[in-house]
Amino acid sequence: MSTTTEAGHDRPEPDLSVIVGERRHLTNLAYRLLGSLAEAEDAVQETYARWYAMSGPQQRAIDSPGAWLTTVAGRICLDQLGSARARRERYVGEWVPEPLPDRTEWFSGREGGDGADPADRITLDESVNMAFLVVLESMTPAERVAFILHDVFRYPFGEVAEIVGRTPAACRQLASSARRRVADARVPAVPVAGQAGLVRHFKEAWEARDIRALVGLLAPDATMTADGGGLVGAALRPVEGSERIAQYLITIADRAPGLTLLERTVNGLPGLVAQHSGSTVTVAAIGIADGRVARIWAVRNPEKLGAWTVDGAS
Numbered sequence: 001m002s003t004t005t006e007a008g009h010d011r012p013e014p015d016l017s018v019i020v021g022e023r024r025h026l027t028n029l030a031y032r033l034l035g036s037l038a039e040a041e042d043a044v045q046e047t048y049a050r051w052y053a054m055s056g057p058q059q060r061a062i063d064s065p066g067a068w069l070t071t072v073a074g075r076i077c078l079d080q081l082g083s084a085r086a087r088r089e090r091y092v093g094e095w096v097p098e099p100l101p102d103r104t105e106w107f108s109g110r111e112g113g114d115g116a117d118p119a120d121r122i123t124l125d126e127s128v129n130m131a132f133l134v135v136l137e138s139m140t141p142a143e144r145v146a147f148i149l150h151d152v153f154r155y156p157f158g159e160v161a162e163i164v165g166r167t168p169a170a171c172r173q174l175a176s177s178a179r180r181r182v183a184d185a186r187v188p189a190v191p192v193a194g195q196a197g198l199v200r201h202f203k204e205a206w207e208a209r210d211i212r213a214l215v216g217l218l219a220p221d222a223t224m225t226a227d228g229g230g231l232v233g234a235a236l237r238p239v240e241g242s243e244r245i246a247q248y249l250i251t252i253a254d255r256a257p258g259l260t261l262l263e264r265t266v267n268g269l270p271g272l273v274a275q276h277s278g279s280t281v282t283v284a285a286i287g288i289a290d291g292r293v294a295r296i297w298a299v300r301n302p303e304k305l306g307a308w309t310v311d312g313a314s
Helices: 016-021 023-034 037-052 056-060 065-089 130-137 141-152 157-164 168-185 192-207 211-217 242-255
Strands: 218-227 260-266 269-276 279-289 292-299
Touching: 016 023, 016 065, 023 037, 023 065, 023 141, 037 065, 065 141, 065 157, 130 141, 130 168, 130 279, 130 292, 141 157, 141 168, 157 168, 192 211, 192 242, 192 260, 192 269, 192 279, 192 292, 211 218, 211 242, 218 242, 260 279
Parallel strands: 218 292
Antiparallel strands: 260 269, 269 279, 279 292
8 A cells, every 4th residue: 555655845735624534434444453442443543643743744745645544543453453362361251342332322412422423433334243243353463454454445455465564465365264254153144123023022031030931032052241341240251051041131130120121223233231220231232043042242341331321431
């Protein structure tokens, strides 16, 4: 991705609106690469800091500021993914990507917030549903970056190579390997209306503490993964099997009287939000296969729930 010329003294200043206008694209890219809106925004902020740290002649020497910003953001994310592996080895319990709400469910007026809707920054498509993000977590940093840049954002491998620091042929192999991981994990798509109906039945069975109904709605080999980050109570390991999950959910309901369950869109698909005393305490993304709930990703870490709370904290 060649973005710099030998001399830029005679060029006009780069259009500030064009530079600022790249923020949404960069945030979309960084969220898919990192699985965290907070980390994505930090990466984008660092990208802009590097841009504004350059002198005027250096900025003018860049052929394509947008391509330059993407290259820098991609490299920052690649570095963060490498260090994230070490951090997650020390993470308390399971790590689940940060959940995102639908545009209509974002508390833009929260006190101390910037009023920005994440849907204005993150495009909610199949590349941000929780199942897809979890598969991305199984990839090496280089695989993830090559795959997202090429398969999701349609960058040619020549440009991907400059970001990843590999040859185009190597990047093609990385993307191919990542593609196989995605294909192996993919389940047949379920119409959103069908998913919403199943989630509603699941919510009603949970509210009624109907363990038999819950077991019937769960796949026999279903898995529930909870992320408390060591900050709140959560199962440290995945809960497996329909009966164990149903019993776990009933126990939670019994221990938290007054828990309110809400049907919400989580990363573009029907999910559930649990509130207690008016505060969001859990956001659950739900994966469906063969007409039953096959996966539940329950995010309880309050540091990942800022987008779901009125005051930015649960």
